[in-house]
Amino acid sequence: MTISPSKSTSRLRFPFRVQLEPRLAxxxxxxxxxxxxxxxxxxxxxxxVIIAIAGGNPFATYSHIAQASFGSLGVFSDTMVKAIPxxxxxxxxxxxxxxxxxxxxxxxxxxxxxxxxxxxxLLPILPPETPRWLFISVMILVGMACGAIWGxxxxxxxxxxxxxxxxxxxxxxxxxxxxxxxxIFAIWTEGGFQMSPVFPKNAWLPRLTDLAExxxxxRGLTTHFGLILAILASVVVWFILFRSQWGxxxxxxxxxxNAARYSGISVTRNTIFVMxxxxxxxxxxxxxxxxxxxxxxxxxxSPGYGFTGIIVAWLAKLNPxxxxxxxxxxxxxxxxxxxxQPSGIPKMIQGIILVCLIASDFLLRYRVHxxxxxxx
Numbered sequence: 001m002t003i004s005p006s007k008s009t010s011r012l013r014f015p016f017r018v019q020l021e022p023r024l025a026x027x028x029x030x031x032x033x034x035x036x037x038x039x040x041x042x043x044x045x046x047x048x049v050i051i052a053i054a055g056g057n058p059f060a061t062y063s064h065i066a067q068a069s070f071g072s073l074g075v076f077s078d079t080m081v082k083a084i085p086x087x088x089x090x091x092x093x094x095x096x097x098x099x100x101x102x103x104x105x106x107x108x109x110x111x112x113x114x115x116x117x118x119x120x121x122l123l124p125i126l127p128p129e130t131p132r133w134l135f136i137s138v139m140i141l142v143g144m145a146c147g148a149i150w151g152x153x154x155x156x157x158x159x160x161x162x163x164x165x166x167x168x169x170x171x172x173x174x175x176x177x178x179x180x181x182x183x184i185f186a187i188w189t190e191g192g193f194q195m196s197p198v199f200p201k202n203a204w205l206p207r208l209t210d211l212a213e214x215x216x217x218x219r220g221l222t223t224h225f226g227l228i229l230a231i232l233a234s235v236v237v238w239f240i241l242f243r244s245q246w247g248x249x250x251x252x253x254x255x256x257x258n259a260a261r262y263s264g265i266s267v268t269r270n271t272i273f274v275m276x277x278x279x280x281x282x283x284x285x286x287x288x289x290x291x292x293x294x295x296x297x298x299x300x301x302s303p304g305y306g307f308t309g310i311i312v313a314w315l316a317k318l319n320p321x322x323x324x325x326x327x328x329x330x331x332x333x334x335x336x337x338x339x340x341q342p343s344g345i346p347k348m349i350q351g352i353i354l355v356c357l358i359a360s361d362f363l364l365r366y367r368v369h370x371x372x373x374x375x376x
Contacts, residue, residue: 019369027364032317039360040315043353050352051345061340068339069332077208077221081293083331085110085302087230088285089309090316090323091237096278097318098241099254103275105154105169106282107306108176109147113283114290115180116146118297121199122188132202139203139287140229147283148276150176155275159268165275173306184299195298205292226288231324233281238320250274282306303334311354 048058069079089106096103117139120126125142126135154168181194188196205225212219241247252260253270261267289301308330316322330350337346 016370016372019371021367021369023365023367032364033322035360035363036315036317036357039356040353043349043356046352046356047345047349050348061345065332065336065340065346068336073217074220075335077223079328079331079335080223080227081331082334083327084224084226084230084292085285085289085305086309086312086327086330087227087324088233088281088288089305090312090327091230091233091320092278092281092285093310093313094316094318094320094323095237095241095250095281096274097254097313099250099270099274100257101155101158101271101274101278102166103151103154103169103278104166104310105150105172105176105306106278106285106309107302107304108169108173109150109279109282110286110289110302110306111173111176111180112150112279113143113147113286114297114301115176115183115286116283117143117287117290118183118188118196118199121203122196122297128200128202130202132204132206135203136205136225136291139291140284143283143287144280145283147286148280150283151275151277151279152272155272155279158275159271180297181299184297188297190296194300196296199291199295203291204295205288207292222293224288224292226292229284229288233284234320234324237281241320246270282309285309303337308334308350311350311357314357315353 044062048062051058051061068075070076089110092106092109093103120135120139120142126138150172154163154165154172157163157168158165184194184196190197207224208218208221239247241250249260249265249270252263253265253267257267285305286301289305290297294301312323312326312330316326333346333350340346
């Protein structure tokens with residue numbers, strides 16, 4: 001027996017329904033940026049609700065994060081120091097992700113870049129009296145080379161044997177950290193502690209405070225020359241991706257690998273080279289951190305830069321210049337993490353932003369319509 005709904009029951013139904021429609025045309029250029037900003041706002045609102053449920057004051061928390069990161073020229077300088085490695089790693093991930101190569105190994109490439117730059121000082125490859133410009137140049141080259149080698153291995157396995165690069169890059173993170181720890185504890189340790197001897201000052205990246213005698217306002221500012229390198233790297237990556245033939249091949253491979261292969265583009269060569277360049281950029285992040293900040297090789301040189309850089313790349317929509325701005329935001333969250341209690345709050349906010357960002361991609365693929373229900 002079939003029971004038909006009464007008129008009163010049908011009137012209780014919600015008069016509107018949600019209808020999804022795949023986007024057939026490209027969205028306007030401003031739309032992805034608007035979606036990303038919306039994802040951040042939603043993430044902050046969710047974070048505020050969680051903080052309030054836990055008994056905290058979300059307004060005071062966010063205000064303190066802003067004050068601890070942007071409240072003065074000194075703390076903003078410290079924020080930039082935290083943002084610099086994120087800029088390099090965000091660029092590394094953006095480059096690989098453009099080709100749909102999921103490089104999850106930037107953390108390991110970061111450590112290998114730091115190790116390679118340290119080897120220039122600690123083996124030593126150059127004597128301590130070497131001029132600063134030569135010391136820094138060689139450290140940059142060796143750090144990038146070590147990161148590139150760490151990117152070459154999963155790139156080669158992906159290109160030649162179709163080994164999943166997510167698994168290989170992720171596992172190689174642990175190998176890189178263990179490699180660095182071996183040298184810290186057994187080879188380059190200073191007095192048995194988890195650190196190497198301090199580098200000579202001509203192996204330090206110049207900092208703003210070094211110019212304080214001529215520009216007094218720079219006194220005490222810790223921002224170092226790595227910022228200039230990061231900006232130059234963003235220009236280079238942008239030029240490669242959007243103004244060069246190689247960049248066209250990378251983007252075409254990311255959009256449609258079969259079409260790229262039929263047009264004569266080598267998937268194997270590009271896979272290896274893109275992973276190597278991605279690793280080199282992450283290695284440069286490691287070099288800038290140990291030469292510009294800690295001035296020695298030690299275990300605690302990364303609060304998870306390699307994984308946060310993935311969020312940075314996605315939030316910037318793989319735009320090299322957007323990576324610079326987003327890195328400053330996450331540099332602020334990392335810096336504020338030293339003062340916010342419990343200390344997991346900034347990481348919680350980062351995680352919520354990532355979830356909201358991934359969810360927001362739905363709006364780039366589908367058009368949402370709210371339509372009125374019609375009487376059946």
